[in-house]
Amino acid sequence: MYSMTTLTPRRTAILTFIRDRIAQQGQPPSLAEISEAFGFASRSVARKHVVALTEAGFIEVNPHQARGIRLLNQPRRPELLDIPVLGRVAAGAPMGVDAEVHSRLWLDPSMFSRTPDYLLRVQGDSMIDDGILDGDLVGVRRSAEVQNGQIVVARLEGEVTIKRFERAGNSVRLLPRNPAYSPIVVTADQDLAIEGVFCGLVRQG
Secondary structure (H helix, E strand, C coil), X not given: CCCHHHCCHHHHHHHHHHHHHHHHHCCCCCHHHHHHHHCCCCHHHHHHHHHHHHHCCCEEECXXXXXXXXXXXXXXXXXXXXXXXXXXXXXXXXXXXXXCCCEEEEECHHHCCCCCXXXXXXXXXCCHHHCCXXXXXEEEEECCCCCXXXXXXXXXXCEEEEEEEEEECCEEEEECCCCCCCCEEECCCCCEEEEEEEEEEECCC
């Protein structure tokens, strides 16, 4: 097996960049991101370096995936979390969620207040004052128990949304964190289920 000393400084830097991106974001960079990070004129230059790293035995590449780079002989640290990405959640009006596993990410548990069971991609801007932006991946811990003021993923009449939970007596409201949106008042005849509580997010570059 090759050692790091057999690589050129540029290819060593690219390999380090790939490792860091996987550690920070749970997925490898694309060729376009490698090109941008190193100032290459085109993705073909990045591809040549990736091919060289592949031939040297440091990585393997799935040509059918945009982010198909995988580290070889680099066992994933056991302390990293393997978390499925299940679909989308509305930060706005409720929307359906596809429970199919779309992908998986390896993430540092220190990114979350509690260990999430899954990630959902946010669509909408109703939670921006809580720092939850459109496109973010939110970590969700399955729980039917919820306290006032917690950010929750709720299923209302079969549609899924992320909001702050508020209960006053028998009244429940799902509160946005953007003044452009009105609270969702849950009526007694509506079917409400708390899917889980928010425990952190991943913002991918």
